[in-house]
Amino acid sequence: MNTESFGEVTRREALCRAGTGLGMLGLMALLDDGGMLAPKAQAGDAAGVRTSLNPLAPRPPHFPAKVKHVVHIYLNGGPSQVDTFDPKPLLKKYEGKTLPTGNLTTERKTGSALPSPFRFQKHGQSGIEVSELFARTAAHIDDMCIIRSMHANTPNHEQSMRLMNCGDERLSRPSMGAWVTYGLGAENQNLPGFIAMCPGLPVADVSNWRSAFLPGVFQGTYIDTRRSRVDELVENIKNGAVARSDQRDQLDALLELNRIHQRGRSEDDALEARISSFELAFRMQTAAAEAFDVSREPARVLEEYGPGVQARQLLIARRLLERGVRFVQLYHGDVQPWDSHDHILENHRNLAKECDQAIAAFLCDLKRLGLFEETLVVCGGEFGRTPAVEMVNGQPGMGRDHNHWGFSVWLAGGGVKGGVVHGATDEFGYRAVEKPVHVHDLHATILHLLGFDHTRLTYRYAGRDFRLTDVHGEIVRDILA
Numbered sequence: 001m002n003t004e005s006f007g008e009v010t011r012r013e014a015l016c017r018a019g020t021g022l023g024m025l026g027l028m029a030l031l032d033d034g035g036m037l038a039p040k041a042q043a044g045d046a047a048g049v050r051t052s053l054n055p056l057a058p059r060p061p062h063f064p065a066k067v068k069h070v071v072h073i074y075l076n077g078g079p080s081q082v083d084t085f086d087p088k089p090l091l092k093k094y095e096g097k098t099l100p101t102g103n104l105t106t107e108r109k110t111g112s113a114l115p116s117p118f119r120f121q122k123h124g125q126s127g128i129e130v131s132e133l134f135a136r137t138a139a140h141i142d143d144m145c146i147i148r149s150m151h152a153n154t155p156n157h158e159q160s161m162r163l164m165n166c167g168d169e170r171l172s173r174p175s176m177g178a179w180v181t182y183g184l185g186a187e188n189q190n191l192p193g194f195i196a197m198c199p200g201l202p203v204a205d206v207s208n209w210r211s212a213f214l215p216g217v218f219q220g221t222y223i224d225t226r227r228s229r230v231d232e233l234v235e236n237i238k239n240g241a242v243a244r245s246d247q248r249d250q251l252d253a254l255l256e257l258n259r260i261h262q263r264g265r266s267e268d269d270a271l272e273a274r275i276s277s278f279e280l281a282f283r284m285q286t287a288a289a290e291a292f293d294v295s296r297e298p299a300r301v302l303e304e305y306g307p308g309v310q311a312r313q314l315l316i317a318r319r320l321l322e323r324g325v326r327f328v329q330l331y332h333g334d335v336q337p338w339d340s341h342d343h344i345l346e347n348h349r350n351l352a353k354e355c356d357q358a359i360a361a362f363l364c365d366l367k368r369l370g371l372f373e374e375t376l377v378v379c380g381g382e383f384g385r386t387p388a389v390e391m392v393n394g395q396p397g398m399g400r401d402h403n404h405w406g407f408s409v410w411l412a413g414g415g416v417k418g419g420v421v422h423g424a425t426d427e428f429g430y431r432a433v434e435k436p437v438h439v440h441d442l443h444a445t446i447l448h449l450l451g452f453d454h455t456r457l458t459y460r461y462a463g464r465d466f467r468l469t470d471v472h473g474e475i476v477r478d479i480l481a
Contacts (some may be wrong), residue, residue: 149423200334
């Protein structure tokens, strides 16, 4: 027998086929009414049936959702809560003095109180105080919920980034965007369901949007926004040597060969992800070129968003939402730009200037286009910063250390109460003391707004049912509309 022939089988394959023949009788019981196989690793998940031919097909969540899309504006590096959305006037009284409550343990040594150099002002009918750094964003304060009582586990970038993005600070687990696309699929089959944009790479780089043990098709598509031309943003999007019709013929032939190769490898999720990636890349040639090309926008819109990479990212995000992309992450810059250990006055002012106008324009656009109520916007970093000054060579500097004990994150959009403040840090802004919200709680709330019971959106791996919130997480019901 020619064991290399497509038309014949080896003795090993023959025995395998014989052994699975009786198993097919039991397999029929797993077929749903439409003839689709129930998902093999979706323990407890009632989000619908997934087929191997299209793992990104749209699926309903566990219950009616408040929103369909998430935009995560990630201020990577850790913005200071006491300089942005959590005013602490008492710091001025203790300027240059030791805080009476003492300093909490963070990554580096800290000293006396450092009052904010920025002016706070009340905005909107709610009268919520916001720093001058985000004066334009604050025009939308009556549509925003400020969580001032966020807290995490460690004062280190890598661990806190993993926790915020993947629900586990130690191991690289599936990212939040991957869980969302796993549960809901994609609305637009010509674009990825999960896109992560960053001018460079953040700390812990691609682990922030990976799929880990989830099938690879659910991982985020990374876009390096230091580039501006569409054919550079999405590399190899066009083939200048082969006509589109010829490409389709080539892909059809390749798909047929891949399916033959896959017949005895149905459990290989990586293989299915690779096959799906060829098809998505082909469809993206037209869809991506149109979606990422902000030059198609009227001059008025470009002016409203303002100049710079972050403005362009937010405008692209709006265009992606219009086209049904589920989850969009926008990292502010390379590595950790908000990590202001020194010169916080100049650093935070410049960084806020790069995004404040664009965030305000983005929220206006969502409302104008009728997308606001179906989109959840989340903005914040992996932790905050200390209200006490960081010591530099034994002397007080002009910056703040990392602070995971208490920080701020804001949300806006469908299903979220507007014009409210949830929770509080202590009188100096060090620790979350009133209605504390852990990162697991934030994740549980985001999934709830998308229509999921976070305890049931699971995936069986290595003999255990994993979920984004691990074994934790409580929905923050006080902020739900």
